[in-house]
Amino acid sequence: MALYNFKKIMVVPTAKDFIDLTLSKTQRKTPTVVHKHYQIHRIRHFYMRKVKFTQQNYHDRLSQILTDFPKLDDIHPFYADLMNVLYDKDHYKLALGQINIAKNLIDNVAKDYVRLMKYGDSLYRCKQLKRAALGRMCTILKRQKQSLEYLEQVRQHLSRLPTIDPNTRTLLLCGYPNVGKSSFINKVTRADVEVQPYAFTTKSLFVGHMDYKYLRWQVVDTPGILDHPLEERNTIEMQAITALAHLRAAVLYIMDLSEQCGHTLSQQLELFNNIRPLFANKPLIVMANKCDVRKISELSEENQKIISDLIAEEITVIETSSLTEEGVMLVKTEACDQLLAHRVDSKMKGKKVHDVLNRLHLAMPNKRDQKERPPFIPDGALVRKKAMETDAPKRKLERDLEVELGDDYTLDLQKYWDLMNPDERQDRVPEIWEGHNIADYIDPEIMKRLEDLEREEELREKAGEYDSEEETEDEEMQEIRQLANQIREKRKLKILESREKDTKGPRMPRTAKKVERGTLEKDMSDLGLDMTDKDDSHYARRSRSLVRKRKREVSAPPTSRTRSQSASRPPRDQSGVRDVKMFKKAKLMMKNSQKEMNRQGKKGEADRHVFDLKPKHLFSGKRKSGSTSRR
Amino acid sequence: MRIEKCYFCSAPVYPGHGMAFVRNDCKVFQFCRSKCHKSFKKKRNPRKTRWTKSFRKASGKELTVDNSLEFEKRRNIPVKYNRELWSKTVVAMKKVEAIKQKRQARFIMNRLKKCKELEKAADITEIKKNIHLIKAPHAGQAKQLEDKMVQKLAEDVEMDE
Numbered sequence: 001m002a003l004y005n006f007k008k009i010m011v012v013p014t015a016k017d018f019i020d021l022t023l024s025k026t027q028r029k030t031p032t033v034v035h036k037h038y039q040i041h042r043i044r045h046f047y048m049r050k051v052k053f054t055q056q057n058y059h060d061r062l063s064q065i066l067t068d069f070p071k072l073d074d075i076h077p078f079y080a081d082l083m084n085v086l087y088d089k090d091h092y093k094l095a096l097g098q099i100n101i102a103k104n105l106i107d108n109v110a111k112d113y114v115r116l117m118k119y120g121d122s123l124y125r126c127k128q129l130k131r132a133a134l135g136r137m138c139t140i141l142k143r144q145k146q147s148l149e150y151l152e153q154v155r156q157h158l159s160r161l162p163t164i165d166p167n168t169r170t171l172l173l174c175g176y177p178n179v180g181k182s183s184f185i186n187k188v189t190r191a192d193v194e195v196q197p198y199a200f201t202t203k204s205l206f207v208g209h210m211d212y213k214y215l216r217w218q219v220v221d222t223p224g225i226l227d228h229p230l231e232e233r234n235t236i237e238m239q240a241i242t243a244l245a246h247l248r249a250a251v252l253y254i255m256d257l258s259e260q261c262g263h264t265l266s267q268q269l270e271l272f273n274n275i276r277p278l279f280a281n282k283p284l285i286v287m288a289n290k291c292d293v294r295k296i297s298e299l300s301e302e303n304q305k306i307i308s309d310l311i312a313e314e315i316t317v318i319e320t321s322s323l324t325e326e327g328v329m330l331v332k333t334e335a336c337d338q339l340l341a342h343r344v345d346s347k348m349k350g351k352k353v354h355d356v357l358n359r360l361h362l363a364m365p366n367k368r369d370q371k372e373r374p375p376f377i378p379d380g381a382l383v384r385k386k387a388m389e390t391d392a393p394k395r396k397l398e399r400d401l402e403v404e405l406g407d408d409y410t411l412d413l414q415k416y417w418d419l420m421n422p423d424e425r426q427d428r429v430p431e432i433w434e435g436h437n438i439a440d441y442i443d444p445e446i447m448k449r450l451e452d453l454e455r456e457e458e459l460r461e462k463a464g465e466y467d468s469e470e471e472t473e474d475e476e477m478q479e480i481r482q483l484a485n486q487i488r489e490k491r492k493l494k495i496l497e498s499r500e501k502d503t504k505g506p507r508m509p510r511t512a513k514k515v516e517r518g519t520l521e522k523d524m525s526d527l528g529l530d531m532t533d534k535d536d537s538h539y540a541r542r543s544r545s546l547v548r549k550r551k552r553e554v555s556a557p558p559t560s561r562t563r564s565q566s567a568s569r570p571p572r573d574q575s576g577v578r579d580v581k582m583f584k585k586a587k588l589m590m591k592n593s594q595k596e597m598n599r600q601g602k603k604g605e606a607d608r609h610v611f612d613l614k615p616k617h618l619f620s621g622k623r624k625s626g627s628t629s630r631r
Numbered sequence: 632m633r634i635e636k637c638y639f640c641s642a643p644v645y646p647g648h649g650m651a652f653v654r655n656d657c658k659v660f661q662f663c664r665s666k667c668h669k670s671f672k673k674k675r676n677p678r679k680t681r682w683t684k685s686f687r688k689a690s691g692k693e694l695t696v697d698n699s700l701e702f703e704k705r706r707n708i709p710v711k712y713n714r715e716l717w718s719k720t721v722v723a724m725k726k727v728e729a730i731k732q733k734r735q736a737r738f739i740m741n742r743l744k745k746c747k748e749l750e751k752a753a754d755i756t757e758i759k760k761n762i763h764l765i766k767a768p769h770a771g772q773a774k775q776l777e778d779k780m781v782q783k784l785a786e787d788v789e790m791d792e
């Protein structure tokens with residue numbers, strides 16, 4: 001009823017396969033181990049389970065077959081008739097009936113044996129019962145071999161039938177064999193039906209789909225019909241007749257003007273009249289096909305009369321040629337329009353229409369005033385429409401330009417720029433100047449702002465902001481600066497001198513080093529003191545200086561103490577020394593005795609300090625923590 | 632083509648130089664050289680790194696608020712190309728640049744002028760403290776004394792006469 005989905009029917013297995021399938025399933029899916037010493041109820045249960053399982057499987061499978069196959073009473077009469085034509089209604093029904101009977105028999109067998117199993121008292125007995133049950137079920141099925149085969153074939157053929165929706169808009173093509181029905185459907189739809197010069201190339205119905213007025217249309221191609229009474233028709237013709245009888249479609253009766261199909265026009269007319277009753281209540285169009293070979297005007301008088309008779313009966317006759325496509329479109333539109341009109345008519349006559357009509361309301365606005373308000377179509381649309389109708393040359397593409405210029409071609413996207421001044425399009429725009437982006441300065445008001453800035457700058461200049469201030473330093477300040485610089489220099493020098501001192505060596509008292517008279521006088525005069533004429537000064541007089549030779553006088557006691565003390569005492573390194581030679585020797589001895597001490601770095605005779613040059617704690621032990629960057 | 636500003640030191644990054652880093656929040660950082668890039672990765676604050684322009688501006692060592700600085704600004708609304716506007720802009724740009732340089736120089740000079748007074752004061756204290764390094768305290772005193780004595784003698788002689 002609903003979907004006509006004959007492809008969903010489960011595969012019907014052959015009898016042998018069916019039996020094998022079920023038995024192996026029983027073996028796999030039920031427990032397999034049983035022993036003599038089990039309790040009897042357990043043994044019985046075991047075998048009963050097997051019997052029931054097998055029965056269940058057969059039952060399920062067969063029921064499925066019965067439900068999958070369509071019931072001829074439940075489906076559309078078109079399909080029912082078609083199936084009758086193809087598969088023979090009686091045979092079909094019989095086969096299904098047999099299957100049903102088989103199913104019932106299997107159920108009964110199982111029931112009986114399960115009942116008997118209750119009285120089985122040993123393993124052997126139960127086993128035999130189970131064997132018998134299974135055996136009988138399988139035999140029943142073996143007897144259905146023929147039905148199952150037939151149903152499998154039916155299933156295969158059924159799944160390959162074309163899906164024709166009997167309720168939708170359909171165009172039906174009919175006529176003698178070889179008149180051009182299949183060529184027509186090939187032209188009009190995307191179907192690809194075999195077209196050959198021999199008759200009965202098309203042996204079954206074919207469907208193609210096409211679009212017209214935003215609707216989907218079915219076009220059904222039929223095998224050719226010969227002119228003999230209904231009872232003598234074979235299966236192939238009967239399919240065509242069935243289609244004609246049941247489908248509510250527009251009928252396109254195709255005639256061959258050139259008589260290449262092997263039948264004269266009068267024979268075709270005969271056929272037409274014979275199947276006329278089937279066209280009742282269907283929009284009819286007669287297609288005079290193969291007009292490229294012979295036109296109506298070229299026909300003989302009799303044949304022309306036939307055609308004109310048809311036209312006189314208010315049947316649309318259109319000349320067509322599937323080869324040159326002449327008139328094909330015309331036929332299509334005519335047929336579709338007629339069918340649509342017919343369908344609308346029949347719907348309007350029906351009862352359901354009123355429900356819909358009652359709910360629809362077409363609102364027509366009342367005229368407010370006399371002003372004309374025609375629909376507005378912009379000019380561009382009209383121009384484009386005209387351009388579409390005429391073959392206007394397309395605008396020049398970039399690709400065409402490229403091909404034209406060949407090697408010289410450069411892609412210049414700047415020419416598409418939308419600027420205020422179109423002839424500036426080819427300008428090379430500056431972007432950078434001295435580390436600044438020009439784009440950062442672009443401002444429509446930049447000139448005004450620049451003027452403001454310049455004005456401000458002028459004001460500032462006038463106010464004297466940019467005058468370089470010459471600092472009139474008075475002489476005093478200059479002197480001060482000079483002096484300060486001198487001081488700083490002197491200090492630096494002193495610091496450097498002080499750094500050059502030897503602080504690690506022995507520290508000699510200041511008086512140990514003799515101060516040269518020249519340096520003293522120079523330093524002091526640098527400091528601003530007057531050092532001229534200083535021969536008599538205390539540092540320039542040679543007091544207690546060395547005398548070359550001293551007469552040894554009897555050391556008479558001095559006349560007065562004070563006098564003796566005021567007389568200069570000889571320095572210690574000169575007292576008791578006779579002459580220079582002795583003096584020198586004495587000095588040499590002194591130095592010699594001191595050499596050893598000096599070499600050992602001793603402070604004096606009394607210095608007995610022992611230096612620890614290699615302390616043990618630093619020169620023993622393993623390398624532990626600490627860096628080992630030296631070895 | 633654009634000359635970007637280095638995020639760290641604010642130097643101009645020419646095309647083909649430096650590196651850009653895009654963070655997960657879609658913020659783009661341009662760097663002029665690896666020095667800036669590495670400092671950024673070390674999470675250094677450019678406002679505290681003394682040699683960067685942002686430090687100098689933040690610590691008032693350079694001119695920050697000025698009209699001439701308002702001309703160079705990143706604009707988000709593009710203006711259609713117009714030959715005269717562009718040529719005018721180039722001319723204006725050069726003038727603005729000259730004024731900007733002048734003002735920046737003036738700002739820095741003003742800042743450095745304060746040093747002069749400090750220098751003067753430092754000189755004076757220096758002299759007061761350490762004049763003994765150059766001039767002995769009693770430098771001209773002997774002469775002065777002599778002069779005075781001579782003067783006194785002369786006076787005595789005069790008085791005697």
